[in-house]
Amino acid sequence: MQNIQATLPKPRPSEPEGNVALEQGILYVGIDLGTSRTSVSASNGVRESMPSFVGYPKDAVSRKLLKKDVLFGDEALEKRLSLDLYRPLGDGVIKDGGGKAESDANLRAARDLIGEIIRRAKPRKDELVYAVIGAPAQASLHNKEAILDVARQSVDSVMLCSEPFSVAYGLDWLDEALVIDIGAGTTDLCRMHGTMPEESDQITITYAGDYVDGQLMQLLAQSCKGASFSIQMVKTLKEKHSNVSNIVAPILVEFPVAGKPTQFDITADMLRACRAIIPPIVEGLGTLISTFDPEFQHRLKNRVLLAGGGSQIAGLDQAIEAEMLVRLGGGRVLRIDEPVYGGANGALKIAHDMPAEFWQQLK
Amino acid sequence: MSASTYTGQASAVALLESLPGIGDVVWGTIMRLASTRVPTSVLFTAAERGAGTSVLAAATAIGLAQHQRVPVCLIETNLRRPALARYLGLKQQGLSEILDGSAELEPCLQEVEQCPGLCVLPAGSARAPVSGEFTAERMSSILARLEQRSHYLVLDTAPLLDHVESRLLLNHADGVLLVLRERATRLADAERAHEILVESGAPVLGSIFNACSGSARFGGNGRVHHAFEKDLRERRAPASLPAGIERNGGTLHTNGNGNGNGNGNGNGNGHGKGKGTNGNGIHDVEARLPEEPVSEAAHQHQIAQLERRIAKLTLLLEQSESDLQQSSARADGDPGIASLYHGAQGVAPGDQAQAYKRALMQDIFQANLELKNAMARRT
Numbered sequence: 001m002q003n004i005q006a007t008l009p010k011p012r013p014s015e016p017e018g019n020v021a022l023e024q025g026i027l028y029v030g031i032d033l034g035t036s037r038t039s040v041s042a043s044n045g046v047r048e049s050m051p052s053f054v055g056y057p058k059d060a061v062s063r064k065l066l067k068k069d070v071l072f073g074d075e076a077l078e079k080r081l082s083l084d085l086y087r088p089l090g091d092g093v094i095k096d097g098g099g100k101a102e103s104d105a106n107l108r109a110a111r112d113l114i115g116e117i118i119r120r121a122k123p124r125k126d127e128l129v130y131a132v133i134g135a136p137a138q139a140s141l142h143n144k145e146a147i148l149d150v151a152r153q154s155v156d157s158v159m160l161c162s163e164p165f166s167v168a169y170g171l172d173w174l175d176e177a178l179v180i181d182i183g184a185g186t187t188d189l190c191r192m193h194g195t196m197p198e199e200s201d202q203i204t205i206t207y208a209g210d211y212v213d214g215q216l217m218q219l220l221a222q223s224c225k226g227a228s229f230s231i232q233m234v235k236t237l238k239e240k241h242s243n244v245s246n247i248v249a250p251i252l253v254e255f256p257v258a259g260k261p262t263q264f265d266i267t268a269d270m271l272r273a274c275r276a277i278i279p280p281i282v283e284g285l286g287t288l289i290s291t292f293d294p295e296f297q298h299r300l301k302n303r304v305l306l307a308g309g310g311s312q313i314a315g316l317d318q319a320i321e322a323e324m325l326v327r328l329g330g331g332r333v334l335r336i337d338e339p340v341y342g343g344a345n346g347a348l349k350i351a352h353d354m355p356a357e358f359w360q361q362l363k
Numbered sequence: 364m365s366a367s368t369y370t371g372q373a374s375a376v377a378l379l380e381s382l383p384g385i386g387d388v389v390w391g392t393i394m395r396l397a398s399t400r401v402p403t404s405v406l407f408t409a410a411e412r413g414a415g416t417s418v419l420a421a422a423t424a425i426g427l428a429q430h431q432r433v434p435v436c437l438i439e440t441n442l443r444r445p446a447l448a449r450y451l452g453l454k455q456q457g458l459s460e461i462l463d464g465s466a467e468l469e470p471c472l473q474e475v476e477q478c479p480g481l482c483v484l485p486a487g488s489a490r491a492p493v494s495g496e497f498t499a500e501r502m503s504s505i506l507a508r509l510e511q512r513s514h515y516l517v518l519d520t521a522p523l524l525d526h527v528e529s530r531l532l533l534n535h536a537d538g539v540l541l542v543l544r545e546r547a548t549r550l551a552d553a554e555r556a557h558e559i560l561v562e563s564g565a566p567v568l569g570s571i572f573n574a575c576s577g578s579a580r581f582g583g584n585g586r587v588h589h590a591f592e593k594d595l596r597e598r599r600a601p602a603s604l605p606a607g608i609e610r611n612g613g614t615l616h617t618n619g620n621g622n623g624n625g626n627g628n629g630n631g632n633g634h635g636k637g638k639g640t641n642g643n644g645i646h647d648v649e650a651r652l653p654e655e656p657v658s659e660a661a662h663q664h665q666i667a668q669l670e671r672r673i674a675k676l677t678l679l680l681e682q683s684e685s686d687l688q689q690s691s692a693r694a695d696g697d698p699g700i701a702s703l704y705h706g707a708q709g710v711a712p713g714d715q716a717q718a719y720k721r722a723l724m725q726d727i728f729q730a731n732l733e734l735k736n737a738m739a740r741r742t
Contacts, residue, residue: 027702044700069684112685124699145738148731159731174716174723194719196726350727353720356707358728362735 025127029155030348031117032134032163032341033147035089036184036209037309038113041344042121043352049340050074050117054109055083072116077232088113090185094146111150118154129155130359132347134163157359161350163343164190165197167307170346171336176296177303178285180320180333181343182310184209187277189284191292191300200291203284207277209310212238216266216273224264227255237266244274245315274313282323289328301331307342311335376451376477379422389419389540390426392568396538397515404506404516405568406536408529410556411522414544415573417446420519428481433514436472438484438506440497440532441521445486451475459487461505462496468505484509497531506535523556533565541570 028043039049050073057063062082071079086109088094094110114133123129133151135144144160151158164179173179174192181188187208191201217234220227233255241251251267285304289297301324306317317333324331336342397403407420417439424437439447440458448455453473460466461484468484475481484505496502510516518536520529533539539560543553553570560567710720 025702025705026707028704028708043702043704045703046700069681122697122699124701127699127702141734141737144734145741148734148738159727160734161727169723172716174719196723196730350724352704352708353710354724354728355709355721358724359707362728362731 025124027121027123027127027129028348028351029118029121029123029129029131030134030166030344030346030351031114031131032166032343032347033089033114034183034309034343035087035186037340038117039341039344040117040121041341041348042123043348044122046121047341047344048117048120049344050120051077052089052113053077053080053085053087054113054116055080055085058082058084070112070116072113094143094150107146107150110147111153114151115154128157130351130354131155131158132166132351132354133158133160134166134343134347135160157363159351159354159358159362161347162188162190162197162202164188164202164307165192166346166350167336167342168192168305168346170342170349171305173303173305176299177305178288178300179305179307180281180285180311182208182277182281182306182308184309187281187284187308187310189281189288191288193292193296201288203287205280205284207280209238212242212273212277212310212313215276216269219269219273220264220266223269224255224266226257227262227264228257229255238270238273239312241266241270242274242313243270243315244278244313244319248314274316275319277310278316278319278323282320282327285320285324285331286328301328304331304333306333306335307339309340311339376425376475379418379425379450389423389571390430393423393427393515393538394431396568400537402510402513402516404510404518404535404537406518406520406532406539406565407542408520408533408539408556408560409522409542409544410524410548410552412444412525413547414522414542416522416542417441417450417519419540419542419571419573420517421447421450424481424483424515424517425475425478427515427517428478431514432480434512435481435515435517436484436509436513437481437517437519438509439486439519440529441519441526442486442490442492443521443526445489447483447519448485451483453483453485455485455488457485457487458505459490461487462493462499462501468508482512492526492528497528523559524552530559530563533560533563536565538568539565540568542573543570544573546574 026043030041032039034052036052037049038052039047041047053073053076055071055076057066057069063069066079066082071083076083076085084105086106088106088109094106118129118131121129131151133147135147148158148160163183164181167181168174168177168179168190175194177192179188179190179192181190185208186204186206189203189205190197193201213231213235216238217229217231220229220234237251237253241253243251248267248271250265251270252263253266254261254263256262285301289300292300304320304324306320311317317335320333321331324333338345393403393405396405405423407416407423409416420439421437424435427433428435437447438458439445442459442462445455445457445459447453448457453475456466457471461468461471466487471487472482472484475483506516518532520526520532523529541553541556541560557567557570710717710724714720
C-alpha cells in the first residue's frame with residue numbers, strides 16, 4: 001500500500017515569498033468529502049476515513065443513554081435507531097432540498113462532519129490548519145460556497161479543488177491521462193492534459209455506488225421472494241461481495257423470510273448490478289477521448305486511472321478495459337493503490353504545494 | 364364509600380382543624396344553634412371570591428366532626444370554582460355530576476380518612492350552574508338525604524355578589540355565616556352582601572372577618588361593623604333561633620391576633636378577647652393548601668410560553684456547546700500529533716515540474732479567490 005508520507009517532500013524552511021514569515025507549525029490536511037465516506041490525510045501522518053453519517057440523539061433519553069450530543073460514521077450507523085441520522089452530502093455536495101429546516105439540518109450536519117474529520121486529523125493547538133477539500137468536478141457555485149462556509153469554521157484557511165484532479169495530482173499523472181473517480185453519488189470523469197481541467201474536460205454521471213445499491217435492491221426484491229432486507233443491508237453486501245468478473249465464487253447470503261433466516265444465492269444479481277455502471281462510464285470516457293486532439297487520443301486511452309470507493313468492485317478495471325476494447329478499440333486502466341484515500345492524498349499534496357501567500361489571502 | 368388517601372390529606376386536615384379562631388367562636392355559635400335543631404344546616408358564603416369561604420367551611424366541618432363526634436356533611440356548591448376536592452385530596456366527582464344526572468349521590472359522597480364522621484360532597488367538575496337547578500327537586504332531594512344522615516350540614520357556597528345561584532340556597536340554611544376578608548373585601552360589597560342576606564330572610568349568625576390583623580380596620584374604617592350591627596338590630600330574630608343568639612352575629616375574627624368579637628349573650632355585642640394563637644393564621648393555612656388550578660386556556664398559554672423559552676434556551680445551549688466543543692477539541696484534551704512541517708512549504712524547488720505545478724496552484728488559488736469574493740459580495 002502506498003504511504004502518503006512517503007509522497008510528501010521533506011520539510012524545509014518556510015517559503016520567503018509574499019514576505020510571509022511563517023515559522024508556526026502548519027498542519028496540511030487533504031479531505032475527500034464524499035457522499036458515502038469522508039477521508040482525511042494530514043501532514044502529521046494521520047489518515048482517517050469514516051462513513052459520511054452524522055447522528056443526533058432523538059430525545060433527552062437517547063442523549064442520556066448515548067452520553068453524546070452527536071455521533072459520526074460507523075457509530076452513528078450502529079446507533080441509528082436512537083438518532084436523527086443525516087447523510088449531509090448528496091451527489092458529493094451538501095444537500096439543499098426539502099425545505100429550510102432540512103437544509104439547515106444538513107448544513108449543521110456537514111459542519112459537524114467536517115469538524116469531526118479535522119479533529120480526527122489530530123491537529124495541535126499551536127498549529128495552523130490549512131485544508132484542501134476535494135469537491136465533485138461539476139459542483140455548482142452555490143454548493144462550493146456552502147462547503148467553504150462550513151469548512152471555515154473548523155480550519156484556518158481552506159480551498160476547494162476538483163476531486164478527479166486531486167487524485168491525478170496526488171499520483172503526478174497530470175498530463176495525457178483520464179481519471180475515473182467512482183464515488184457513492186457520482187462518478188467523475190476527468191481529462192488531464194497539462195493544465196487545470198476545464199469544464200469541457202470533466203463529465204459527472206450519477207452511475208455510481210448508490211446506483212449499484214438501487215439496482216441490487218430491485219434485483220434482490222425480484223429474486224429473493226419473501227425475504228426482507230433494507231438498503232443498508234444491501235449496501236453492506238455490496239461492499240463485501242461486489243464483483244464484475246466472469247469467474248466468481250457463489251455469493252450466498254442469508255435474509256430473513258417471515259422471521260426465519262433463509263439462504264439465497266445472489267451471485268447473478270450482484271454481477272448484473274455492478275456491471276450496470278460500466279457502459280455509461282465507458283461512454284463518458286469515449287466522449288472525453290473523442291473530443292481530444294486525435295494525435296494524442298491513444299495516449300489518453302492507455303492512461304486511465306480508476307479511483308474512488310466504487311473502484312473497489314472486484315474486476316472493475318478489467319471489465320472497463322473489456323468494454324473499452326469493444327467500444328473504443330482498446331485501452332488500459334490502472335486501479336490506484338488506495339482508492340479510499342486517493343482523493344484525500346491528492347488534496348494533501350495540493351495543500352502542501354500551495355504557496356504560503358495564497359493561504360494567507362484566503363484566510 | 365372508601366376514603367380517598369393522598370399524602371397531603373392528613374396535613375390538610377390538621378391545618379384546617381387548627382385554624383385559629385374557628386374553634387373558639389364559630390363552632391360555639393353553631394353548636395348553640397344545634398342545641399335547638401338537629402340536623403342543623405350552616406351556610407358559608409362571601410361577598411366576592413377569594414374571601415376564604417371554602418377553607419373556613421372545611422375547617423368548621425372538620426372541627427365539628429372531630430370535637431362533637433357527630434356525623435357532619437360538608438357540601439360544596441360552588442360549581443364554577445371547586446376547591447374542596449383539591450384541599451382534601453378527594454376525587455373530583457360530586458354535586459355537578461349528580462345534578463346533571465351522570466352520577467348518583469352515594470358514590471360521590473366521600474369520607475375523609477383523617478376525620479371520622481365527616482363526609483364531603485365536592486362540587487365535582489367545574490362548570491357554570493344551570494339556571495334553576497339549585498331550586499329543582501333533585502337539589503332539594505340531595506339536601507334532604509344529606510340532612511337525614513348528618514348532625515350538621517355545612518354548605519360552602521359561591522360568593523353572593525358574583526353568583527346569583529348562591530342566594531337560592533339561603534332558604535336551606537338554619538344559619539348563615541358571611542365571610543369577609545381584610546384588605547380584600549370592599550366595604551360596599553360587604554354592605555351589599557349583607558343587604559342580600561337580610562332581604563332573603565336568611566338567619567345570619569354573623570360575619571367572619573377573615574385574615575384580620577387586629578390593628579387594621581376593615582375597609583379602611585370601621586363602618587362595616589356599625590352597618591351590620593345597626594341593620595341587623597333592626598331585624599327581628601326568627602323564632603327558630605335559639606335564645607341567646609341574635610341574627611346579629613357580630614364579627615368573628617379568624618386571625619389569632621384579632622379580637623374575638625363573638626356575640627353570644629343575646630344582649631347585644633359582647634366583646635371578648637379572642638384567643639391569641641401564634642402563627643400566621645388563615646394566611647398560613649391557605650398558603651399550605653394545594654393551589655387553585657388555573658383555567659385550561661391559561662394553562663395551555665403557560666405551557667406554550669415555557670416551551671418557547673425552553674426551545675430558545677436549548678438553541679442557545681446547543682450553539683454554545685458546539686462552539687465550546689470545537690474550541691476545546693483543538694485547545695484541550697488530545698494534544699494532537701505535530702505536523703511534519705514547521706512553516707509554509709510550497710512546491711519543492713527541486714521538483715522537475717515546479718513551474719508547471721506553480722501554475723496549477725495559481726489556477727486553483729484564483730478559482731478559490733473568485734469564490735471567496737463572490738461570497739463576500741453576496742454577504
